[in-house]
Amino acid sequence: MAEMLVRIVDKINPDPKLDLLCRKRGDVVCIMPDGHGWSEAEITNPEWTIVKFPGVSRDKLDHFIHVDRNQDGKLIRRCANSFDIDTHEQRAQARTLAAPLQPGEEAIGVSLASEWGESDIQTMTIVKPALEQKS
Amino acid sequence: MTDKTIGTGGDYSTLQAWEDAKPADIVGSGSIWRGLQKNQNFDVTGSVTPILVIAGSTTDATHYTELTTETGASFRDNASVQSNALKYNASNGASISQDGGSANVIEIEENFFRMSKLQVKGTPTGGSNYPTCFDGLSGTYGGVIIDGCIFETHNTNYVGRLQCASASVLKNCVLAQLGESAGAIFGCSFSTNLATYNNSFVAADDLTTPPANLFNNDFASGYTSKNDAWYGGGTTTLRTSSNGTWTTGFSDCSTVPTGVTGSGSFSGAFQNVNASTQDWRAKTGGNLIDNGTTDSTNAPVDIAGTSRPSGSAYDIGAWELVQAGGSVRIPALLFMEGYTG
Numbered sequence: 001m002a003e004m005l006v007r008i009v010d011k012i013n014p015d016p017k018l019d020l021l022c023r024k025r026g027d028v029v030c031i032m033p034d035g036h037g038w039s040e041a042e043i044t045n046p047e048w049t050i051v052k053f054p055g056v057s058r059d060k061l062d063h064f065i066h067v068d069r070n071q072d073g074k075l076i077r078r079c080a081n082s083f084d085i086d087t088h089e090q091r092a093q094a095r096t097l098a099a100p101l102q103p104g105e106e107a108i109g110v111s112l113a114s115e116w117g118e119s120d121i122q123t124m125t126i127v128k129p130a131l132e133q134k135s
Numbered sequence: 136m137t138d139k140t141i142g143t144g145g146d147y148s149t150l151q152a153w154e155d156a157k158p159a160d161i162v163g164s165g166s167i168w169r170g171l172q173k174n175q176n177f178d179v180t181g182s183v184t185p186i187l188v189i190a191g192s193t194t195d196a197t198h199y200t201e202l203t204t205e206t207g208a209s210f211r212d213n214a215s216v217q218s219n220a221l222k223y224n225a226s227n228g229a230s231i232s233q234d235g236g237s238a239n240v241i242e243i244e245e246n247f248f249r250m251s252k253l254q255v256k257g258t259p260t261g262g263s264n265y266p267t268c269f270d271g272l273s274g275t276y277g278g279v280i281i282d283g284c285i286f287e288t289h290n291t292n293y294v295g296r297l298q299c300a301s302a303s304v305l306k307n308c309v310l311a312q313l314g315e316s317a318g319a320i321f322g323c324s325f326s327t328n329l330a331t332y333n334n335s336f337v338a339a340d341d342l343t344t345p346p347a348n349l350f351n352n353d354f355a356s357g358y359t360s361k362n363d364a365w366y367g368g369g370t371t372t373l374r375t376s377s378n379g380t381w382t383t384g385f386s387d388c389s390t391v392p393t394g395v396t397g398s399g400s401f402s403g404a405f406q407n408v409n410a411s412t413q414d415w416r417a418k419t420g421g422n423l424i425d426n427g428t429t430d431s432t433n434a435p436v437d438i439a440g441t442s443r444p445s446g447s448a449y450d451i452g453a454w455e456l457v458q459a460g461g462s463v464r465i466p467a468l469l470f471m472e473g474y475t476g
Contacts, residue, residue: 005149005151005152007155011155011159011191012159013159013160013191013192013193014160015193018159018190018191018192018193019159019191021188021190021191021244022159022191023155023191029149029151029152029155030149030151030152032148032149036148037143037148038148039144039145039146039147039148039152041146041147041152041156042147042148042149042152045156048152048155059181062181062182062183062184065182065184066183066184067184067185067188067242073272074272074273074274075188075190075242075244075272075273078188078190078191
């Protein structure tokens with residue numbers, strides 16, 4: 001029962017040391033329970049998307065928010081494991097829609113068990129950010 | 136100032152989203168990226184990752200990341216702040232907590248980060264190597280200021296650690312160690328120019344195995360302590376290394392640095408010193424009262440917002456006891472038009 005806020009645009013710092021600590025496309029910002037009340041800024045920010053995994057426990061996805069440390073335990077990279085947003089989005093598109101997703105549309109994903117080895121991860125939903133201002 | 140509220144109904148619903156949304160170049164943005172946490176608890180259970188990592192942005196002394204509370208949301212804004220037990224209590228104000236797992240709550244890896252008026256608790260169960268409530272391990276940052284917070288841990292690891300590379304400050308905070316066999320309450324090994332002012336570093340008096348030391352300052356350079364209270368129950372030696380400059384500190388330890396008065400009464404200093412009933416407000420007539428050094432730069436008010444001094448001089452530790460004729464800070468919520476009290 002989890003939903004992930006995922007960065008889809010690289011955050012860039014010209015300082016290479018600081019840049020390693022900035023999230024990139026596919027890096028997960030946070031994982032929240034099913035039905036989490038995302039704010040309007042979180043839903044509409046074009047640099048983020050929300051991926052939903054109904055019925056999947058949070059601990060199955062926890063590795064996506066692991067940081068990367070060196071042997072001394074010091075933080076060296078913001079995210080140790082990225083979510084392959086490109087591959088999964090393509091799968092979702094191929095499964096359900098002939099046309100590319102439009103802002104605000106959802107895609108129903110396919111089983112991801114073969115990729116992750118998790119037999120109980122069956123579906124996901126990618127919520128595209130609503131880029132238009134709400135009236 | 137770029138203020139963003141964090142919590143239900145706020146600009147961001149999670150701390151992590153607020154942090155990720157900050158500009159990579161805060162200096163170039165010309166502002167301060169300030170997060171105002173609402174009066175709610177952010178809790179994560181069973182993770183091996185910090186709840187919040189502050190890192191990645193270019194900052195300076197006037198353009199930085201700051202995490203504090205919305206007006207009225209802090210424990211110090213609580214109408215009963217003078218009578219509430221001084222301890223972590225999510226019912227009293229905005230809080231962040233981590234249960235289970237093996238990670239710290241907040242990891243600080245960014246220059247000039249500031250945090251204030253929050254409550255943080257860590258209760259890890261795993262074999263964590265990291266201090267529980269806050270940790271700055273990298274030794275690459277400086278200019279950090281942590282002010283007026285309550286930290287509590289139930290673990291063998293430190294409550295907090297700051298291994299800063301340049302001047303940073305911890306002030307007017309309570310760091311409460313409730314875990315058995317802890318290495319220390321607070322650590323700053325390998326730090327440069329860390330200063331601590333008017334904090335209460337405490338380990339519950341009824342621990343079966345109190346901390347080996349209260350403070351790990353191995354290889355620290357330029358450490359300064361003023362008006363800090365260091366109490367550890369059965370702990371006999373305050374610090375691990377003989378460095379630093381200490382001024383008007385008080386402790387129940389028998390082995391203390393010059394500038395700290397040791398062998399003080401623990402139960403005589405605070406309202407209640409046991410883990411289950413802890414209350415780290417200074418006690419009337421105790422050795423923390425009116426024994427501090429004036430420090431209008433770092434401690435003009437205490438953790439509850441009470442102006443110092445209330446008595447004849449500053450009190451030691453985070454709490455300034457309100458004495459007859461002294462001022463009491465009225466929480467902002469009571470300043471309502473027509474309020475007659």
